[in-house]
Amino acid sequence: MCLKKIADENNSFFVTEEGGQVNDADLNGKFYCVTQINRREKHFIKHFIALFHKAFNILKKEKPDAIITTGALAAFPFCLIGKLMRKKVIYIETFARVNGKSLTGRLVYPFADIFLVQWKEMLKCYPKAIYVGGIF
Numbered sequence: 001m002c003l004k005k006i007a008d009e010n011n012s013f014f015v016t017e018e019g020g021q022v023n024d025a026d027l028n029g030k031f032y033c034v035t036q037i038n039r040r041e042k043h044f045i046k047h048f049i050a051l052f053h054k055a056f057n058i059l060k061k062e063k064p065d066a067i068i069t070t071g072a073l074a075a076f077p078f079c080l081i082g083k084l085m086r087k088k089v090i091y092i093e094t095f096a097r098v099n100g101k102s103l104t105g106r107l108v109y110p111f112a113d114i115f116l117v118q119w120k121e122m123l124k125c126y127p128k129a130i131y132v133g134g135i136f
Contacts, residue, residue, distance in 0.1 A: 003068065012030075012064075013030040013031060013032065013058075013062050013064070014030070014031035014032070015031070015032045015033075015034060015055075015058060015074075015075075015078060016031065016032075016033060016034070017033065017034060017035070017036040017072060017074050018033045018034070018035055018036060019036065030062075032054075032058055034051060034054055034055075034074050035047065035050075035051070035074075036072075036074065037051060037073055037074060038073075039073060039103070048077075051074060051077050052077040052081065054077075055077035055078045055081050056077075056081050058078075059078065059081055059082055059085060059087075064082070064087055065087060065088065066087060066088035066089070066090060067079055067082040067087055067088070067089050067090065068090045068092070069089075069090070069091055069092065069108075070091075070092045070093075070094060071091065071092070071093065071094050071102055071104040071105060071108075072104060073103060073104055075104055075108075076104050076107050076108065079091065079107075079108045079111075079112070080107075080108075080111075083111050088113045088114070089108065089111065089112045089113050089114075090112065090113060090114045090116070091104075091105065091108045091109070091112040091114070091115050091116065092116045092118070092135065093105045093115070093116065093117045093118065093122060093126070093129070094118075095118045095119075095134060095135075097117075097119070097122060098119045098121055098122070099121055099122075099125075100125065101125050101126070105126070109126055109128075109129075114130065115128065115129045115130065116129065116130050116131075116132045116135075117129045117130070117131055117132070118131075118132060118133060118134050118135060119131075
């Protein structure tokens with residue numbers, strides 16, 4: 001929602017996990033919901049593969065110039081497929097991470113075009129990151 005003003009001024013769409021605040025969000029544009037996945041669940045591989053398929057279809061349809069994400073494992077397929085499609089990937093490491101890397105951050109860091117951290121301490125974990133302070 002912090003990007004809503006920018007999104008309203010540009011051709012954009014949102015992808016989020018089902019549940020949470022998506023039903024309360026004031027999104028005038030397009031948005032897609034994907035199933036929240038947990039790497040410890042019994043059918044994780046099956047759900048993760050299905051998420052890659054859904055991500056590919058959404059990105060093929062929408063053709064974004066860039067992907068901006070704050071993470072969660074559901075974001076990884078969008079970032080990887082987007083990068084393979086030669087889209088810009090902008091990753092914002094979660095504010096909750098002060099001293100250690102998130103799983104999605106570890107996965108996206110090697111290929112992100114811009115990798116932002118919200119704590120100076122995180123520059124030790126991600127030396128090529130850009131410190132921006134708290135943004136939410």
